[in-house]
Each structure stands twice: as C-alpha cells, then as structure tokens.
Amino acid sequence: MFLDCSAPKTLEGLAWASCYLTSGKHIDFYWAFVVVLALLACTAPMALMFGYGGATAARSHSLPVRMFGKCYIAMVRGIPDIIFFLFFVIALDQAIEWTKHQIVCPDWTEPVRQGLEFKVCPAAKVPQAGTAPVVHQIYGFGLAVVTFSIVFGAFVANVLYGAMNAVPRAQLETAEAYGMTHRQVHRRILVPQMWTYALPGLSNLWLILIKATPLLFLLGVRDIVYFARELGGSKTQAYEYPHPDWRLWYFLGLMAFYLLMTWGSEKVLRRLSARLSKGQATAAGEALRKAGAVA
C-alpha cells in the first residue's frame, strides 16, 4: 500500500497513524532496537572473554598477573556504573587520540591539555574531521561495546573465578595423576566443568546487561529509551505530527520489549542449565540422573 504522507496535517485516523508510524524518526526508532540487539550480541561474547581473562589472571601462579586480575575485578566492581560510563568513555576516547597524536604529530609543540580543554593535532582526531556522520556513530558504538565489556567483564571474571574454585579438587588431582600438565588440566577438566557452576551467575549478568542498555544514551548512542522519550513527548505545531504527551504508550511498548527479551532468555538459559548439569556431581546433575532412571 502506498501512502501519500506529504501533508500529514490533513490526514486522519488510520492514514495518519500509518504515516506517523513510518516517519523518518520512527524508522530511526526501529533501527535503535537493532542497535540494542547488536550491542548485546557484541558485548556478551566480549565480556565473557574479558571475564575469562580476568578470572584466569586472578588465579595465575605469577604474582604480578594475579595482582592485575584481582585489581581489575575489584576496581571495576567497586565503581558505580554511571561514573564509569561518564568518565571512562571520555578517557578512552582521549587515550586513543593522545596515542595517535604521539605517533602522527611528533613535532606538535602546543600542550595537549590546556586547562579543561583537550586538544590534539587535527590529523590525530578519531574519527577524522569531515568523515561521514555514520563513521562517528560506529566509533561511538565501538566505544560503547568496549566500555560495557570491561564493566560486565569484571563481574563475569568474579563469577568464573568462583566457578573455577567450585570444580571439585579431586577431579583436578585425578587428572594430574594421569600425567596431564597444568595447561591440560585447565583446558580439559576445569573449563568444561566450571560452566555448570558459573551459569546462574552468568544468567544474572545477562539479564542485568539487557536492562542496562539504556545507559547507551550516556555514551552518545541514541537508544530506544531516548527515542521513546523523544517521540512520546508532546509535540507542538512546529512538528508535522503534533500530539499530546504519549510517553506512557511508548514506555509500555519498551516494557513489552524488555519483558520479551528477558522471558526468552530465561527459557534458553533453563535449557542450557539442564544441558550443562548432565552427568555433573551436583544436586542438579543427580536430579537429572534420577529422572532419567525412572523414565
């Protein structure tokens, strides 16, 4: 169906609604859902990687590595998210530009920090001045993914650290008795078995991560909560589609989206948990075994 939306103020009823819901700003709003899902898809594996690195470092036999791992976990976990998000992104952005500045502008004489200002040479700007706005958006999104991953990675690290310690020591000793090296024990015995202990903690983090995505707007990425507030706010005649305060409806829509996300995640996580408990020497594993024996 082709709609003529060129004069929205003359439209009424269904035609108005379909024009309204397909306006450019609404299309941006729908895209923001994709951005949120993309953020989750990028952040989850990356946070898991950071967490795994952090946990392994915290259990390392070398003191400096262990200190580093424990410091990372303690620091990030201890700092309120909102401070981290406000401070860290600007710091990360400036660190990238400062590093590039040192490389591309070695002859630059002016100080980079002038009072409250941060000025690198024009060639060291990331992204370069004059690049398309979409590049700036992708860069902003990248910063957001890294920041989210570092924050959630610290929590993941602590969960995995606990899970690694929960794997029965007897299992590891048996493996060592078979002549496996430390590395082999880690890879073949410890890591495959730790997941059943880690999953409850990780599933918590996943749900918290879903709910934390509105923090994206703090990082300059226009997310669904920003659009819901912006689109729902009452609009005067300066806009093409004037309407009263409709924020309630937009937020109800968001609520449905978030509930759907968490509900779907719960289902997947429950299956995953059953799968991982199979054959484990835990209460859940024992329950599965008994259920199997009866059937």
Added chain:
Amino acid sequence: MKTKILASGAVLALMAGMASAQTVRLGTEGAYPPYNFINDAGEIVGFEVELGNELCKRAGLTCEWVQNDWDSIIPNLQSGNYDAIMAGMSITDEREEVIDFTQNYIPPASSSYVGLTADVDIKGGVVAAQTGTIQAGYVAESGATLLEFATPEETVAAVKSGEAVAVFADKDYLVPVVAESGGELVMLDADVQLGGGVGMGLRDSDDELRGKFDAAIKSMKCDGSLDALIARAEYFGPEAVVFGDAGKEGC
C-alpha cells in the same frame, strides 16, 4: 516544510561551493523547538540550524551537525567532539569562565513562568526548570523549590502532572506550548530578563574560529537577514524581540 527546503538548499549550496573547506562540527541539543529540534523525518532542524548553515556559508566553512545531550554539551566541546555549540545557550558569566562566546545571535529575551492557574505561588512553591540553565539558577535563588529535569519537555510535563506548580523557561519555547495546551496551561504575568542573549559557544583556544563566526553574525545583523530570520513565523514570529537598529551599529 518550507524550513526543510530552505535548510537543505543551504546545505546543497554549501557542499557545492566549499567542498574543500575546513569542516566544523556544530553541537546542538535537538530537543528545544523552535531553536533546534529533531523533526519527524529524523533530521536536526530549527532556527539555529538554518542560522548556523547560513553563518558557515558566509564564513566559508563546511559544517555538520552533531546531536548531544544538554548535560554533557560543554564537556564534549572541551574534549573536542565538536567545535561549537549552538543550542539556545544564553551568554552568562559562569559559562564565560569555561568557554568563549561569539556575539549574541538572539537578543536578550524574556523567561516566563507557566502554571495551571495564574495565581500559583512561584516564590514558595515547587518550580520546574531544565538542569544547567540560567532559569534553573534563577529559580534556585528566588526562594522557590527547584525541580530539575534533563529535557525541556519533562519540565512542562511536571506542571501538567502537578509535580511542580510552574515551569520557568525561555518565553519563546513556552508560547507555543501554552497556545496548544487547550487552556490547560496559562502564562503568568511575571517575565524576567536573564542573560546576555543567545550566542555560539566555542573553546577558549579557538579564537580564529570565533572571529570567523563573529564576523558572519555581524554581517547578518548588518544586512538585516538575522532579524528577518528571527521574525519568521515558524521560528519566533513577528512579535519577537529583534536587534533592529542597535544591531546595525558599526556596520
């Protein structure tokens, strides 16, 4: 609609003429009609966008617009995410300490109170204002209880919901809001003059850029095109305060 055509015309002229010129990023809030807002097509439009594009054309610069949250609009200027702010920002002494302003492109204008009735207590009640604005500072000192919100939209919503007895903001922003509320909101007869007009904010160290924009603003004051733009119906209307002859001094 007319705005959009004119604005895109200005952008086209810019791209054709100044392809090789320096690119300047302009930061704005995008939530403060008619100064700057995101229209239904998802584009940044408004008085400041049209003015900014014209200033860039006169200064021989290529400009692009960046939307940024009001709360972090000055820190992001300082860390270099954009080069100038055009966001209905009044020139005040507090802001002069951290950034530089061009000469004003909107003369000092009135701020007004809007409430549900004309007799609400604006000296002792709860008054809503946007965080970090001159109006918020004024309310805090007026004896009323200040209730701050991140966006102008929310300050008006707070009055409608009864959370605050009145909202205090730029009169130009409130006039259409009151006109379209269907009699629900009334403007109080208590206008206040605040600030030194609206100007463009730049980093302290960017004197050269500030000079270019200053000259461009002056040239628009001299040929009367700035006053004409302010008085356009879709922006501040024929009754708005304009520069008039005072703006033409020293032309």
